[in-house]
Amino acid sequence: xxxxxxxxxxxxxxxxxxxxxxxxxxxxxxxxxxxxxxxxxxxxxxxxxxxxxxxxxxxxxxxxxxxxxxxxxxxxxxxxxxxxxxxxxxxxxxxxxxxxxxxxxxxxxxxxxxxxxxxxxxxxxxxxxxxxxxxxxxxxxxxxxxxxxxxxxxxxxxxxxxxxxxxxxxxxxxxxxxxxxxxxxxxxxxxxxxxxxxxxxxxxxxxxxxxxxxxxxxxxxxxxxxxxxxxxxxxxxxxxxxxxxxxxxxxxxxxxxxxxxxxxxxxxxxxxxxxxxxxxxxxxxxxxxxxxxxxxxxxxxxxxxxxxxxxxxxxxxxxxxxxxxxxxxxxxxxxxxxxxxxxxxxxxxxxxxxxxxxxxxxxxxxxxxxxxxxxxxxxxxxxxxxxxxxxxxxxxxxxxxxxxxxxxxxxxxxxxxxxxxxxxxxxxxxxxxxxxxxxxxxxxxxxxxxxxxxxxxxxxxxxxxxxxxxxxxxxxxxxxxxxxxxxxxxx
Numbered sequence: 001x002x003x004x005x006x007x008x009x010x011x012x013x014x015x016x017x018x019x020x021x022x023x024x025x026x027x028x029x030x031x032x033x034x035x036x037x038x039x040x041x042x043x044x045x046x047x048x049x050x051x052x053x054x055x056x057x058x059x060x061x062x063x064x065x066x067x068x069x070x071x072x073x074x075x076x077x078x079x080x081x082x083x084x085x086x087x088x089x090x091x092x093x094x095x096x097x098x099x100x101x102x103x104x105x106x107x108x109x110x111x112x113x114x115x116x117x118x119x120x121x122x123x124x125x126x127x128x129x130x131x132x133x134x135x136x137x138x139x140x141x142x143x144x145x146x147x148x149x150x151x152x153x154x155x156x157x158x159x160x161x162x163x164x165x166x167x168x169x170x171x172x173x174x175x176x177x178x179x180x181x182x183x184x185x186x187x188x189x190x191x192x193x194x195x196x197x198x199x200x201x202x203x204x205x206x207x208x209x210x211x212x213x214x215x216x217x218x219x220x221x222x223x224x225x226x227x228x229x230x231x232x233x234x235x236x237x238x239x240x241x242x243x244x245x246x247x248x249x250x251x252x253x254x255x256x257x258x259x260x261x262x263x264x265x266x267x268x269x270x271x272x273x274x275x276x277x278x279x280x281x282x283x284x285x286x287x288x289x290x291x292x293x294x295x296x297x298x299x300x301x302x303x304x305x306x307x308x309x310x311x312x313x314x315x316x317x318x319x320x321x322x323x324x325x326x327x328x329x330x331x332x333x334x335x336x337x338x339x340x341x342x343x344x345x346x347x348x349x350x351x352x353x354x355x356x357x358x359x360x361x362x363x364x365x366x367x368x369x370x371x372x373x374x375x376x377x378x379x380x381x382x383x384x385x386x387x388x389x390x391x392x393x394x395x396x397x398x399x400x401x402x403x404x405x406x407x408x409x410x411x412x413x414x415x416x417x418x419x420x421x422x423x424x425x426x427x428x429x430x431x432x433x434x435x436x437x438x439x440x441x442x443x444x445x446x447x448x449x450x451x452x453x454x455x456x457x458x459x460x461x462x463x464x465x466x467x468x469x470x471x472x473x474x475x476x477x478x479x480x481x482x483x484x485x486x487x488x489x490x491x
Contacts, residue, residue, distance in 0.1 A: 052091045059098050179218060180277055180291050186229040187270050187300070189236065195226050203230045221293040228300055231307040232266070235259060238314040245314070249321045249372035250354035255329065258350035262310060266303055273299060309340050313347065322374030323399040326351055330403050330450055345447065352446045355401075360442060363412065363465065364435060366419035376400040377413055385424050393417050403450040408459070411466045418469045426476050434465045 011030050015023040053075060060067040078087055182192035186204055191197055194214070195204045204226035206219060214222070238245050239256050247255050277291045309332070316328045329351065332344035358375045361367050368379050376399045383392040393416065395409050404412075422428045441448070441458040448458035477483045 049088050049091060052088065052095050056091065056095055056098065059095075175213070176290065176292060177277075177281065179214075179222060179293055180296060183222065183225045183293065183296055184270060184274055184277065186226045187232065187273075188267070189229050189233045194222060195229075202233060203227070218293060221297060225293065225296060225300065228304045228307060231304070231311050232263075234311045235263065235307060235314060238317075239263075245318050247317055247321065247325060249325075249374045251322055251325055251351050251374050254351040254354055255317065255325065255347060258347045259310060259314070261350075262306065266307065269299075269303055305339065306343060309343055313344070321372070321399075323376045323396075323401040323404075326355070326450075327402040330401065333450070333452070348450050349447055352449055356442050356446055356449070359412065360439065362416040363438065363462075364419070366416045366423060368416075374399065376404070376409060377416065388424060389417060389421055393420075401450070403452075405454060408454065408462065411462060415462075415466055415469050418473050422473060422476060426480075428472075428476050428480075430472075432465070432472050433468045434461065437461055438465050 008031070012023075012027055015027040015030060018026065056071060057068055060071055075091075078090070179194060182194045185192040186195050194207050194210045196207050197203070198205050204223070206214070206222065211219065237243050238247075239259055240246060247253075273291075273296070280291050313329060313332060316331070317325055320328050326348065329344055329347050333341050333348070335341055335344070354374075358368070358370060361369045362375075362377060368375060368377060370378075376396050377393060378396050380392055380394070385392075393413060395406075395413055400406075400409055419432075422430075438461045441461045445456070445458065448456035451459075
């Protein structure tokens, strides 16, 4: 299709097939639309989001100010939870539906004024020329626009599911109920009547014997919903203690605890969906009231997004432990989506609890309590106390979390070495100022530890405790141990 003549020939053939002898009027309308609509052939819109929003707001303002307020609130919610490109496409589709409905009403009104004596004949000819799905689309879209005035997301979901139920009006109710029940089994990783697991990939596929009884729409929705079951299996495999992918150590157990909490919420959602399905079956068999595959897709959209990112986080954490494991999860805090950042933050807060315990024991007592070799400071046990300050303790770079800078890690190392020096060499077990303030900072805001900026109250308290510890060492070696007198004697 390299020129306009080819396009015109294809449009003429299409109008001839649809309109028969009366295809000339339809051909004239289609050519006028293609000539006057920008990018009608390519099917893409070059308008930016703000222009589309302004046009929709202008259309709604002609009806009611409440519609404008509701649309603004829904658009703000959409902007905070969706990327730009899908959001622009959705708004373009809504604008197209609104314009289609207005043009349809204007055309019907003009034809009724100009052809009042021939209205019945012209209406019948138009109905014969244009398929029923195209004729009824503008009116149904306008009805859905009026119905979308309900503010709650739940109401909007029910409207969409009702539309999907209406589209499948000729589908057997029993089969739809079986498909819904199979999806609920697949969501928790169980094989069912229509879905089987692939032996190699572990994903779900359609049962060959049952595939012929499904139409294309139901088959596609089954596979899309079954993808959530595959993601569930991947997360469960990561959390299984017998699996090679299972994280080790106390910090790894913190990650496992956070992910199990996510799975618990996921299982609760599946249980509530099962209750809804059971209630709809017991209450009525009406197509508009029953639970459909389309309604399930709306319900699982958010859990599917979270499980997708849980799977990606789990894949990145394989073969990692300690600080390296925390660095792998911390990398997702730089993601542009706020939902992904929130999920990574929840995981890190649970993982930082064992690290907090290790840090407090090192900072306050100079002891390393690290049974699984996860702490970024290690003790060389074969070094005697004579070399305590220089060689006995060191930082393990491979286990240092990325959110702890080398400067901060060195300060933490010096604090612990200073306390060990005071207790082992100087035999001084006195308290150091600022200890309780530092403990309160760790207990109140653990997320300050993996903050993007090292200017939080926790970092300030560590610096303050570092100065107090260094002063304590100088006071002890200069005062009771008379360091200056020893230096003079050596001269």
